[in-house]
Structure formats: structure tokens, C-alpha cells
Amino acid sequence: MKLNKNMISIPITQKIARYASLTPTGQRLSIGVTALLMQTTIDATNKNVDEKTRKHSAIRTAVKQVVSATSGIMFREIGQKLVGQKLVESGKLIVPQYYLDAYKKFTPQALNREYADLIGKTVSQLKDPATIEMVAKKAFAKNVGAVCAITGAIIGIFIMDVPFTNKILNVVMDKFVNKKKPEQPKQ
Amino acid sequence: MAANVLINSLNKLSIFAHKNPSQFLKVTAATSFTIGSLAFIGGLLINNKIPKKEKNFMIAQEGAEGVLNLGVFLVAASAFEKAGRALIQKGIFRPDIIIDGAKLPFNKVQQAVKIYFKRPTLLPDKVFGPLSKAVKATEVLSSLVGTILAFNILVPIFRNKIAVYVDKKKNAKLNIDKGTLFSSALKPAEKMEFNSNDPFASFERKMTPIKTPVSFSGSSGLRI
Numbered sequence A: 001m002k003l004n005k006n007m008i009s010i011p012i013t014q015k016i017a018r019y020a021s022l023t024p025t026g027q028r029l030s031i032g033v034t035a036l037l038m039q040t041t042i043d044a045t046n047k048n049v050d051e052k053t054r055k056h057s058a059i060r061t062a063v064k065q066v067v068s069a070t071s072g073i074m075f076r077e078i079g080q081k082l083v084g085q086k087l088v089e090s091g092k093l094i095v096p097q098y099y100l101d102a103y104k105k106f107t108p109q110a111l112n113r114e115y116a117d118l119i120g121k122t123v124s125q126l127k128d129p130a131t132i133e134m135v136a137k138k139a140f141a142k143n144v145g146a147v148c149a150i151t152g153a154i155i156g157i158f159i160m161d162v163p164f165t166n167k168i169l170n171v172v173m174d175k176f177v178n179k180k181k182p183e184q185p186k187q
Numbered sequence B: 001m002a003a004n005v006l007i008n009s010l011n012k013l014s015i016f017a018h019k020n021p022s023q024f025l026k027v028t029a030a031t032s033f034t035i036g037s038l039a040f041i042g043g044l045l046i047n048n049k050i051p052k053k054e055k056n057f058m059i060a061q062e063g064a065e066g067v068l069n070l071g072v073f074l075v076a077a078s079a080f081e082k083a084g085r086a087l088i089q090k091g092i093f094r095p096d097i098i099i100d101g102a103k104l105p106f107n108k109v110q111q112a113v114k115i116y117f118k119r120p121t122l123l124p125d126k127v128f129g130p131l132s133k134a135v136k137a138t139e140v141l142s143s144l145v146g147t148i149l150a151f152n153i154l155v156p157i158f159r160n161k162i163a164v165y166v167d168k169k170k171n172a173k174l175n176i177d178k179g180t181l182f183s184s185a186l187k188p189a190e191k192m193e194f195n196s197n198d199p200f201a202s203f204e205r206k207m208t209p210i211k212t213p214v215s216f217s218g219s220s221g222l223r224i
Helices: A014-020 A024-044 A051-089 A097-102 A108-119 A132-177 B002-019 B021-045 B052-090 B106-118 B125-178 B180-186 B201-206
Strands: A010-012 B093-095
Touching (some): A010 B125, A024 A132, A024 B125, A051 A132, A097 A132, A108 A132, B052 B106, B093 B125
Parallel strands (some): A010 B093
């Protein structure tokens, strides 16, 4: 494709690359928030059913999204921070050679940028220059955390989602929908 | 022994997450979906309070929703990821590569992108690191955008359409089972008031609208 001055070109900057390195918690949160807004809207504007059904199904969808997102985020956080990252940072897991090799060829500036991304700060806020071992350990910790987060989420499905989703749904539906008008459901 | 297996698998999975983050996202989401659906179906199976017919229907519904979620998610995530990669190759997404404090000019970036997708080992390390990071980031972000669109727009729309279709089919089936389709022919002819202004008014009164949609909403939805 020929390049010309009029072509739109979007730079993938360091900032954008940082959003891509979201942990599973961040991913679940972004999916949960968008789902809450968009799915509820689609259910509330469904032309195929009548008004009462529209309301019922919109509230139902909203409650389901909130419940599953809350449990998903909680178990992911626990897996990420309390299990995965702690295992690595306390030294119980040794950093594999792959990570040390992956960062061996980075220049010092690149190492600083990687480290700043991994701990969520900017390069100017770093106290000491980053070494290969530091960056490798942080990256390893983050990825082990991601694996434990997903494991935690799957365990959480069995602990919280299956037993409680329907119960919470029934409670909310009884309280907000089957009661008469003075208590409007939250808009 | 078990600890060694656990440590080895943690290491391998974390290396996978580092090497190919967009694939990691897809695999983990697909796994948590499938397990979520199976768990809900299991929960329904061991629940003794639901009558059998309704239980079978809910299991079929939950299974169908799980399959729909999984299929739409995988297709959309892969499609958007490929689109993101293609946009980089065409130059619409331009990786910002900073070497020794200076930004690499656009034509050099395009050359590097071409080499990266054909023979990445030829690239010098200073260029390979930031470029590979930018490409992986684009893949993950486009995959995430595809995921969000799949779950929040495509799946609800499909689900609502399927729900109406299944509901119609279910109502038709119930009528045939109860024999109302045939028994109405044997009833004495009802008196139908004729309104000359609107001769079809009496027909309208007999039709009842579909009150409740099929509860695809009886299931639990996304469990990523």
C-alpha cells in the first residue's frame, strides 16, 4: 500500500502498550463495565417483547453482570496478588531462564521503561536503574499472578457463581420488580 | 512430587503468557467459559427442586448459551486480532520505536515491520524489543475490543432472537400437546359479535401476546 501524507496513521505509543498489559483483573473489569452498560441497554430496547418483559430482562441482565463481575474480579485479585505474585516475590519460585534471556538484549533505557510499565509508574519516578534480574522477576511475578488469577476465577465459579447467582437474582427480582411502584428500580 | 508438577506447570503457563499474550487471553477466557457452563449444568442436574421438564429445558438453554458464547467469542477475538496485525502491516497503526532517545522515522519503522513478520531474527535487538512489544500489545488490545463487541452486542442480539424463536416453538408445541388445536374445532360455535366498522375486532381479542420471553436470562451469562 502506497504511503501518502493524507493517510491516517495511529502511533502505538508506550502508553497504549501499557493498557495492553492489563492483568486478568483489569480485563474482567473492562469487560464487566462495558457489559453492564451495553447488554442492559440492548435488553431494555428489545422490540420483540412487551414492556414488562423488557424491564424484567434488563434488570435481570444487570444483576447477573454485577454478580458475576464482582465474583470474577474478587477471585482474580486474590489469585494475582495474594497467591501468584507473593509466591515469586518471596522467593519460593525461581525465575526461569527464559525470562532472563528475554530481557538480556534490552538496552538500559528499554529496561527502565519495561520496569516502569510493570510497576505502573513512569520512568522519571524510578529510584534506581532497572537491572535484568529485577525486570525478569517482575515480569515472571506478573505472569504467574495471571495464571493463578484464572485458576482462582475458575474455583470462584464453583464457590460463588453456581450457588449464589440464582439466589441473588431471585432476591433482587422480588424486591425491586414484584413490589409495586413507590420503590422504583435503580435506573 | 506434586509440588514439582505444580511448579513446572506454573512456569510453563507463565512463559506462554509472556510469549503470546493474545493467545493466552483467548485460551483462558474459553476455558473459564466452558467450565462455567459445565458447572451451571452440573448445578442444575443435582438440583432436586426443579421439575424434570423444566430442568431439561434449562440445561439445553444453558448449554446452547455456553456454545454460543464460546463460538462468538473465539471468532470475534481471532478476527479482531488478525485485523490489528493487518493494520500494523499496512501502516495505519504505527509502532513508536525509540532508540537512544530518538524516534525512528516512519519509513524505517515500516521496513522493520516487514522484516518482523517474515524473518524476525534478522532484526537488530534494539529494534526487535520495542517492536515486538508494540505488536503484542496491538494484538491483545484488538482481541480485547473484539471480545467486548462479541459479548456485549452480538451475543445479546443473537440470544434475544433465538429466545423469541424458541418461545414461539414452545408455545406451538404446548398447544399441540394439550390438543387445543383440535379440541377447538369440537366446541360449540361461539357467538361472535359483528361490528360493521371493524369486522375483525373479535379476532384480536382472542389473541394473547407473548408475555414472558424464553429465559435465556435464566442462565448466568458471561463467566470469563
